Amino acid sequence: MTHDMKILKVGDKEKAICNTCQVLVGVTYQLRDVPFSDQSGVVKDVLVGVCDVCDTVTVLPYQSTPKVKQQLAKQRTSLEVRVPAHMLDILGLASVELGGDTNFIYNIIKYYLHALSNGQLPIKDMDKYLLSDLAKGKAQKRLSLKGKNVAHDIEQLKKLAHIPSTSDLIKSVVLKINDDILVHKNSQPMKFLRSLAAISN
Numbered sequence: 001m002t003h004d005m006k007i008l009k010v011g012d013k014e015k016a017i018c019n020t021c022q023v024l025v026g027v028t029y030q031l032r033d034v035p036f037s038d039q040s041g042v043v044k045d046v047l048v049g050v051c052d053v054c055d056t057v058t059v060l061p062y063q064s065t066p067k068v069k070q071q072l073a074k075q076r077t078s079l080e081v082r083v084p085a086h087m088l089d090i091l092g093l094a095s096v097e098l099g100g101d102t103n104f105i106y107n108i109i110k111y112y113l114h115a116l117s118n119g120q121l122p123i124k125d126m127d128k129y130l131l132s133d134l135a136k137g138k139a140q141k142r143l144s145l146k147g148k149n150v151a152h153d154i155e156q157l158k159k160l161a162h163i164p165s166t167s168d169l170i171k172s173v174v175l176k177i178n179d180d181i182l183v184h185k186n187s188q189p190m191k192f193l194r195s196l197a198a199i200s201n
């Protein structure tokens with residue numbers, strides 16, 4: 001497979017068939033926000049060929065494909081769960097304890113998902129947390145997790161911990177964070193997370 005590696009610039013012009021006009025039209029390259037075809041998201045400021053007649057995007061040049069692919073991958077790897085409000089409070093307090101800001105709660109969860117799924121942290125008794133009083137409560141708050149490994153780590157951990165539901169799994173991880181960081185001040189994960197907080201702030 002060969003690609004035309006001619007690099008296009010904003011303002012470059014060429015002729016192309018416009019899908020909307022159904023004829024050969026003049027196309028001008030511009031930076032546009034391009035929505036995904038299923039409307040699930042948008043790629044911002046990407047160089048595309050715009051029809052001079054109807055102003056719709058008609059050409060996605062090869063040089064713009066890495067940006068689109070990256071955005072698509074990001075979209076696919078984001079995951080949303082609902083948890084009781086006090087679970088976010090636990091994460092917020094853990095973040096303060098570790099010296100992180102409010103966004104650091106995502107790093108804490110991602111670290112736990114990763115470390116638990118690859119054996120760096122013990123998964124023993126993970127399912128017991130779901131029987132505790134703190135596991136109760138209406139799942140009213142949204143927790144959105146993004147990252148390349150999040151979905152994979154969650155699937156691994158579901159098998160290892162024998163917790164098939166994603167929201168139950170996240171709940172038990174939050175309660176483990178509570179146990180480790182707020183109750184027992186477990187030094188192994190705290191040492192690592194403190195260093196991470198110090199360089200992320």
Ligand SMILES: [Zn+2]
Nearest residue numbers: 018021051054
């Ligand atoms: Zn057109």
